[in-house]
Amino acid sequence: MKEYKDCRNPVFPTNLHIPDPEAHVMPDGRVYVYGSWDQEKNIYCSKEYRVFSSENMIDWVDHGKSFDASLVPWVYDETAPKYPGVDWSKPTPFLKKMIEKDTKDGKLEIPKSPKDMLFAPDAIHKNGKYYLYFCMADSSEGVAVADKPEGPFSDSIQLPCGGIDPAIFIDDDGQAYYYWGQFFAHCAKLKDNMVEFEEGSIVNNLVTEEEHYFHEGSSLRKRGDTYYFVYSSMVRGKPTSLAYATSKSPLGPFKYQGVIVDNDGCDPQSWNNHGSIEEVNGQWYVFYHRSSQNRQQKRRLCIEPIFLNEDGTIQEVLMTSQGAGRPFGINEKIEAYRACQLSGCVYIAPSKNGDEVLINISNEDEAVFRYVEWEKEVKDISIEGTGSGEIFIFLDNDEDASGSITLKEGQMVSSSFNGHSGKHEIRLQFSKVNNLEVHALCFRG
Known part of the structure; x- marks a missing residue:
């Protein structure tokens, strides 16, 4: 078990690439994040899988490995039931448009x-x-059980469906609902044992690409009487982007509402x-990668506080560097991998010494950090690279620069600001x- 203190975005150390985060406050009062692992x-x-938890959204515990594929017997059993998944050879209308726009030969390589x-x-x-x-890469899905929220999970049981991205929700009356799918979301009621579907309960096309712009990654939460x-x-x-739709029933119909956060620009x-979204200590957050x-x-967990309007709609938020933590202050080192928005050719990757930095920088590229907060005037900036x-x-959004700095080989340079x-x-x-690489920056009063 490891502990990570005073976390910002990305939340975990740069060697931990945890995408697809589902966050739940469990009975012990801590929020637990369940994700995959790039x-x-x-590939x-x-x-x-590994599990992480926090009681304050800033300090996190890494509970280590919670489950592994060797505990899924049917994947290696040719006689196990097979359920149809998604056929990527037949792209849906939105996907077809994207393929035509973003590829030279009109083909998408998965x-x-x-x-x-x-x-x-x-x-x-x-x-x-x-x-x-x-869920597995062969489109099979299953459930495992543990006595603790961090696992270890065992006793795998195959579920009677095929696809990806399972989501689980238990309503106030104790009824559990299981969601899954790509391009078209499906739902089934679970029996009280949580490992079997109720017969005849499957609802197809609950949320779709055509009506809701649905791609994948179902996740359900309830606030008041709204799902x-x-x-x-x-x-x-x-x-x-992570978008959302709302309903007065866990089985819909759902109405498209808008985008919560969009990670376009985090990487070329x-x-x-x-x-997912989750309320933790009275504040709602969006968990994304x-x-x-x-x-x-090489996707990483990030978190942003979110805010709901009086009518229950969610305000879209920008990606930030501070995440659920505090803004960066005077005299505080800001690692370059904290950049939350990039434009041009620049991206974040390991340097020769292993640290994650801004590399592949070209003229007119830009990198954004949100946010800093200064209690007094700042007069100096230093940059390592x-x-x-x-x-x-x-x-x-100033059109004029507040300062500039010329970096030379192997130097940490300071300049007035x-x-x-x-x-x-x-x-x-x-x-x-x-051959410019930027490793860190710091503002001084």
Whole structure:
């Protein structure tokens, strides 16, 4: 078990790529995050899950491995039941438009995964037990059980459905609902044992691509008498946004409402999003992921506070560097991998010494950090990096730079800066670049 203190975005250390986060406050009062794990460079997810928890959204405990694919016997059993999943060879209308727009030959290459890879999970508590719902790369789905929210989970049982991205929800009356699917969301009622479907209870096309821009990643929560269906959405051309639809019943009909957060711009190759919302200590948050390393994979857990209007709709939030934590202050080192918005060729990846930095920088590229907060005027900025280049520093939406700095090979350089007190977005703009890498920055009063 490891502890991570004073976490911002991305939440965990740079060697932990945890996407597809489902967050639940469990009976002990802590919030637990269940996600998949991008361990490989070019393959989604891995053959293991691990669980994380927090009591304050800032300090996190890594509980280690909770489940692995060796505990799923039917994946290796050719006689096990097979249920149809998604046929990617027949793209839906939205996906077809995206393929035509974003590829040169009109073909979308989906990375091949071994059939025993564990994709996105979810988990819930009922009657003193904890149930982990999971899916495999072969489109099979199942459930495992534990005595503790962090596992270890065991005694896997195959569920009578095929697809990806299971989600579990228990209503106030104790009835459990199981959601899954891609392009078209399905739902079934669970029996009280939480491992079997009620006969004849499956509802198809609960949320669809055509009506709701649904792509994948179902997640359900309830607030008052309103049910919130959160999912990866195609509304902006590719599934980088988390959107939501609402209903007065867990079985719909659901009405599309809008976007909660969009990770477009976190990385040049950003492809999808997947997450959830949860109320923790009286505040609602959205849990989502951002990719890195100029890949669709290597996705990381991020968190943003969210705010609901009087009519129950959710205000869209921007990606930030601070996440659920505090803004960066004066004299505080801001690691370059905290950048929350990138434009141009620049992306976040390991440098030669293993630290995650801004690399592949070209002229006119930009990197944004949200937010800093200064109690007094800032008069100096220092930047660590390698290579050379000129860096202009902008506050918020200002057209004129508040300072600039010229970085030379192997130096940490300081320069004068004109920054007034308050909370600000920082935008770096690059020029005269020659093998430039940015490792960190710091503002001083």
